[in-house]
Amino acid sequence: MNKTDRQLAIMLELQRSKILRAEDMAALFETSVRTIYRDIQALSEMGIPILGAPGQGYSLMEGYFLPPIGFSAEEAVTLLMGTDFIEQRLDGDYGNIAKAARHKIEAILPEAVRGESMRVRETMRLLQASESVTGLREKDYLGQARRAILERRKLRISYQKNMPETDGNRKSMREVAPYGLSLVEGYWILIGHCDLRQDIRHFRLSRMTELVVLDKHFAMPHGFNLSHYRPPDDRNERVLVRANPEMADKISETANFYTEAVEERTDGVWFHFRVRTPEELLHLILSWGGDVEVLEPESLRCRIREEAEKIFKRY
Template identity: 75%
Template sequence: MNKTDRQLAIMLELQRSKVLRAEDLASLFETSVRTVYRDIQALSEMGIPIIGAPGQGYSLMEGYFLPPIGFSAEEAVALLMGTDFIEQRLDGDYKQMARTARRKIEAILPEPVRVESTRVRETMRLLHSSEPITDLREKDYVGQIRHAILERRKLSFTYRKKMPEGDGNRSSKREVAPYGLVFAQGNWIVMARCDLRGDIRHFRLSRMTELALLDERFVLPAGFNLNQYRPPDDRNERVLIRAHPEWMDRIIETANFYIESAEERVEGMIVQFRVRSPEELLYLILGWGGEVEVLEPESLRRRVREEAEKMWKRY
């Protein structure tokens, strides 16, 4: 970042954050505190009303606002593609907000920048060939859950798990306190405290039905921050497979989350996975075909064999 861009960025940060220390600015822009002092001095000499309070930091004079900031073509593309993503993935309220924001951004762009940003956007497109599309029902659920989170209201729904429970059932009724929404690997997930399990659980919206907002309220745990929360890793089962080296790209693309290690040997690639249950990998392994062999555990080898025999009889 050159000096002019950094000084403009400092003004924007002061307007946004109100009070910042020189050390904070130096860390943010990856420069020295001495350089920040020189930038503050230069801005003051240009007439920017920056106030320095010993022991507190720098701030802009109360009531001072920067004039509207222009965008480069690349910055405009980033913002406009962001509105495209929101329109495709969020609920109806945000879909309309994204369209309104896009019109406002395009309206304030100078003609040369607007033309250039349009040309750049025409060379890029958001596709979902390898990710599930957020359908209308799921978008509606995003909207309902978003309101429940903001209003601190509990939710109820029927949830269909990927694997059957101990009693053989895959579906169960849940009441939860929703803490946040996460979009990961093409799927919307609500992080919530489940009354049934007595702990924080993750629920895919695509596996939910009969969603309803309850009148019962909840209190968010003190200090809970969705951006800082890291769920415990409970993948304690190990699966070992042997695969043809040329098949590794496909394995990585479809099961990267589970892979713990991969080692090339004379007999092929030995790949180790960590899972909650070996059957989580069953249908992935079947999809990889005859170029892959399960080495451990024996229970998974048996399940693959059983499914292959069913397929043989059917075809």
């Protein structure tokens, strides 16, 4: 930490903690007590109203706040919960930055607003759609991929596909030019140009078993903007499922991405799904149990029957 950053941090700590000893600040900023004394003197010469009490420590004059920014309790909660999210979902570098940002935000809040924002935060909690936090391995891959994107360096990844290839193998090794990262339904997705497929592909970080940053560089396509990028919709297969009415809400929640239309009929609720391959819905349909029936296609009906027979044999 350089001198300027340390002196700003000292002001923020004094504003947050009200009173601090030089020894405590030296331990916090990993420097000597003499350096803290020099920093306090420099801040005082700049007009910062720092008060010293023998045997107690240093404090800022009451009513002095830096920087002169006012947040309501709701605004403070918005910022602080944002740092919570970053710490949960991004890699270690940004996790540490989020902690530092949260510390600074809390430090500049007047005591009344800080107390109110703490009460509001205690009534809310961030929960992710699929898991509580991004896993450690996924965070590591996220950090490496993020840096590779900025440095325009290719990645070599070992990838576990959700559906097997034509040869039955689920694992594949790819070289990818990484264009960006996107958080989709609780999962980090790497978007990049796959050398094997010669096209833009999406790779879920949680399915990677290895990620290596290569020395090979690449050029970003002219005009590519991740914020404007929309992947082509190649879900060309249709699946028709009939469900008992009491299952309709659960199916709508768990298969919303695939749902094209829903019909309420006398014999149940009919769901029209659009997928890349019918087997994408296999595990979902099995989780819905006997309250649903696949009507089309026949190939998926047979696949469900095979799985049901395997389950029956086990029990």
